[in-house]
Each structure stands twice: as structure tokens, then as C-alpha cells.
Amino acid sequence: MxxxxxxxxxxxxxxxxxxxxxxxxxxxxxxxxxxxxxxxxxxxxxxxxxxxxxxxxxxxxxxxxxxxxxxxxxxxxxxxxxxPMHKGPFKMRIYERPNFEGQMHELTDDCNSIQDNYHMSDMQSCNVMEGYWLMYEQPNYKGRMFYLRPGEYRNLRDISSDDMRFNSIRRITQS
CATH class of the missing domain: 2.60.20.10 (Crystallins)
Known part of the structure; x- marks a missing residue:
């Protein structure tokens, strides 16, 4: 469809x-x-x-x-x-520092607070392996958002215009 x-x-x-x-x-x-x-x-x-x-x-x-x-x-x-509609599992890895360095966590579900759930002070790179995701500026899916398609994002500071920090992540699921 x-x-x-x-x-x-x-x-x-x-x-x-x-x-x-x-x-x-x-x-x-x-x-x-x-x-x-x-x-x-x-x-x-x-x-x-x-x-x-x-x-x-x-x-x-x-x-x-x-x-x-x-x-x-x-x-x-x-x-x-x-x-695009995505059927199947969702999977992404988030990293504390640019170029996939520092603390790493694998997500397969929504995360309402990166700081609270993973004790990461910052998230500066990620690798989206499956699915389409939204990253939000604030916890609980609030503030400005950024769309992520499958691929490697070596430095998230480069993709936002003003050094925006990302604090929550949600899968884009469609009925």
C-alpha cells in the first residue's frame, strides 16, 4: 500500500x-x-x-x-x-560518542528516556539496522523530532542544525 x-x-x-x-x-x-x-x-x-x-x-x-x-x-x-511501511522486527544500536564509540545499547522497542533507561549522558551516533524510527529532543517523545531510516549515523551533531541532543526514541509503526 x-x-x-x-x-x-x-x-x-x-x-x-x-x-x-x-x-x-x-x-x-x-x-x-x-x-x-x-x-x-x-x-x-x-x-x-x-x-x-x-x-x-x-x-x-x-x-x-x-x-x-x-x-x-x-x-x-x-x-x-x-x-515506508515496515513489517518485522525493529533494531537499532545507539552509542554515547561519535563514530560508534563509547557505551552501546541495542534497542528493539521505544525508549522514553535514554538518560534514565541506559544511564547515557549523551547519544552521538547510531546504527539503524531494521525499521524506521523517530528521535526526540526531550524525554517522553516531546520536542523537536528527527526521522531515521536504516543506515549508519556516525555523528548525530552533523544532522541537526543546532547541536540538538536526542533524549527519547520511538519506532514508527503503522496499522
Whole structure:
């Protein structure tokens, strides 16, 4: 099953629209702005900057008539990435220091506090082996988030724009 998201130029699903069922690095090439959207199927990461950069937010099936109140973006969505459906186990390794050094812990489930559960003062690299994950700035899945696909992340400081620290991690599971 693939995903489908419809972007609208104005709030409350008004104005011109653009339908998307895959990654889109620059919504501005299709619409003058994007101020509301409807996720008809699937799950999408949306970004407030082009090329999958800036603040990120996970959107699941539903309606998003305006971003300021629903997802906290000050401006409009600029790019989006479809989150593939994952069936099977989830697995990632987190490391205290860059380049997979220092303390290491293997996760197969959500973690609401890296500090409390693993006594790690910091998490600076990780290896996502299976599944798609969200890392959050604060414990209990709060604050800014960052989408992780399978792969190696040697220095998490390089992928966030302002030395953001990650304190909780959740699997992206879909029904």
C-alpha cells in the first residue's frame, strides 16, 4: 500500500492543490505555498524547509487544516518524505560518542528516556539496522523530532542544525 498526501495553498483545504504519493524535495515547484494538507493514506515526514531539512513532523492519516496550531510550524511545509511501511522486527544500536564509540545499547522497542533507561549522558551516533524510527529532543517523545531510516549515523551533531541532543526514541509503526 502506498501513501497519498494532498497539499493545499491555503488554510482549510482551500486554493490550488498538489497530490503526492512519493518524496517531494520542493513543494514550491508545484504550489506557491502550502498551508494545509490531508493525508489520505500512509505516513509522511514533512519539513519546513526544502530538500528534507529544517523542522520535521510526522503526519499520519488525517486532516491538517493549518500548521501553526496542529504541528507547530511557523511557516508552510516545504518538502515531504513518505515513510515506508515496515513489517518485522525493529533494531537499532545507539552509542554515547561519535563514530560508534563509547557505551552501546541495542534497542528493539521505544525508549522514553535514554538518560534514565541506559544511564547515557549523551547519544552521538547510531546504527539503524531494521525499521524506521523517530528521535526526540526531550524525554517522553516531546520536542523537536528527527526521522531515521536504516543506515549508519556516525555523528548525530552533523544532522541537526543546532547541536540538538536526542533524549527519547520511538519506532514508527503503522496499522
Amino acid at each position: 502506498s501513501g497519498k498526501i494532498v497539499f493545499f495553498e491555503d488554510r482549510n483545504f482551500q486554493g490550488r492543490s498538489y497530490e503526492c504519493s512519493s518524496d517531494c524535495s520542493e513543494i514550491a515547484s508545484h504550489l506557491s505555498r502550502c498551508s494545509s494538507c490531508r493525508v489520505e493514506s500512509g505516513t509522511f515526514m514533512v519539513y519546513d524547509q526544502p530538500n528534507f531539512t529544517g523542522q520535521q513532523f510526522l503526519l499520519t492519516r488525517g486532516e491538517y487544516p493549518e500548521y501553526q496550531n496542529t504541528i507547530g510550524f511557523n511557516d508552510c511545509i516545504q518538502s515531504c518524505r513518505m515513510v
